[in-house]
Amino acid sequence: MNDIIQNILVFSSLAIALLFLIKKFVWASKKKAAKACGSNDCGCH
């Protein structure tokens, strides 16, 4: 039971991480090009 829960948590975390990275670097690239980052930091990190 513990293993099943742990595996569910692992795969959920992986899915969230992948979605975040895709959103950040693939989908957001067009949006970012239109939005300036000003004198603050740029979100490039």
Add this chain to the structure above:
Amino acid sequence: MSKQINVALIGNPNTGKTSVFNALTGLNQKVGNYPGITVEKKEGVCKLPRGVKAHIIDLPGTYSLNASSLDESVVIELLLNKNDKDYPDVAVVITDVENLKRNLLIYTQIKDLEIPTILVINMSDRMAYKGISLDIEKLEKQLDTKIALISTRKGKGIDNLKDLISNYKTLSIEPCLNTQDIDTAYFEGLKKAFPNQSLYKLWLVITQDVNFGKIDRNSIKDASDFKTKSNVDLKRLQQKETIKRYQYINNALKEGQTIDLNSAKDLRIKMDRILTHKVWGYLIFFLILLTIFQAIYDWAEVPMDFIDSTFASLSEWTKNVLPSGAFTSLLAEGVIPGLGGIVIFIPQIAFLFLFIAVLEESGYMSRVVFLMDRIMRRFGLSGKSVVPLISGTACAIPAIMATRNIESWKERLITILVTPFTTCSARLPVYLIIISLVIPEGRFLGLSYQALTLMLLYLIGFGAAVGSAWILNKILNIKSKTFFVVEMPNYKLPLFKNVALTVIEKTKSFIFGAGKIILAISIVLWFLASYGPGEQFNNAEEIITEQYASENLSQDELNQKIASHKLEYSFIGITGRAIEPAIRPLGYDWKIGIAIVSSFAAREVFVGTLATIYSVGSDEEATIKNRMAKEINPVLGTPLFNLASGISLLLFYAFAMQCMSTLAIVKRETNSWKWPILQLTIMTAIAYIVALIAYQFLK
């Protein structure tokens, strides 16, 4: 619903415009001293007396309404376009009490656009020091407006300014100059052709050097019953206009301003003489840099060690407390070491930004810009290129955007292309960890070898930028005009609040911006390192037990071998070994290869990646540095991170582009994929060749 009015803050650079903006809106933003720092439009809301709300726009610093660069044209476009949603109900022109005459030029131009205009005379705390006295009533009469005498440093006069803004409807909108006085015949013709238009607005549209996005200049030039003049004649008329404006300003100041030169204490001239001296200036700058890098190492050591050991203990604690399983391993071996790899650098990054903020706040950074202009010219850059190159020590993205105030397209393009060579803060974690592993701890003349190496890397970055600029200047066949004007602000004791806010804001955005990416990458990397296809991964225990059956290994040693075998045949191991042939000549193994590939998202991911990969293969509690120090080169049997491979890695990161976001911004600023692709290819090639030579020479 309360009424909201638009208020535009306009003024020359370095008049304290951003400080006034902060004082009005309460928004905490960066206040800098080098030219053109307000490149982007900044907005905020301010509550005024009688329930009025003001939408404040902090416009880019500009000397006049005759635009010569992109950021200056933003101001003019807004003021000429009544249909713009941000068109101001009232303009607030900020001036510096010490440069009133020059700062008033733009005031007279804005007033002639028939916009209600308030004059703010800032830095009033400097008046006694400079022997300046003002008769505000007389000045108000002469300049036909209301004046707020303020000091943002002392927090004086802001309430009066808010009162004046809320009463903007009582302000006179009479122009300072009768436009027709510039050239009666020409302007009468213009008036006949466009009877319903403001003459001065038409004149501004006709005479701009830059093209506007929203205003069609040809509709004026092509009007059939009006013939405009040649460019030379127009320039002559512009000069005539400027002379007339200064005559008006001189008359006003004669009445309302007195300067007692005998009581003025001018320490500034003496300091400038030393700090911009052609020998002492450079020497002092060099010594300041040395001090900064030494302090980064000396002051940050204790908090860094504390953070490192805390994360190692946290990882161990997680393993012991949570029920064992895949998710516990993900936390203990993936997430915590990955985040530790970035949090450890908070002290050093905070110290770096602390020094940069102090240099900016004190007014010294503008002297550096002036000093560097002498060198920059020889390499096809201007003094203004120093601003992006220095800003690039924080991040290349805002630095590349700061090139917008460079008037010459050729100089701007070269600056955009070479700025990523400057050592940005994302390179710092990579440098710091590698230097601590491969450079000994000894000292030379009281300076540690490690601090000197770090400084050398910054100089290499700067040298690479300047050297490539020289080559590009020779290669690029672009013709453009060039000139350089720099504003020298007064020396000031840095305000603790401004410095502290800059350090907090920069460190926070570095940690939180990077933190999210590193957290996500750590999870993905842990997964790829903990799962794998095929027999070799799934039957690792049987294979290793059988392989070492004849040797008398302890259980711990056997577990270590199994973990290493699994890692090698995991998804990440297979990928890493596929790219290993390309990076082996540089002295790297497949694990470093994975770290390099993943750090293309952001350079600082490199350390977090290595921390995650190494902790997957290890059961013991250890700091990131210790784990890296223990890594052995599988081919040579020597430590993986030695002088040769370490220097090779440092040089690779010094020259390589390795930043997706910078490429995206270069594409946007140059409006073409040609330049970012060229930049990526050339920088990667240089990085590979230099790292290869360094490793082959030192091994």
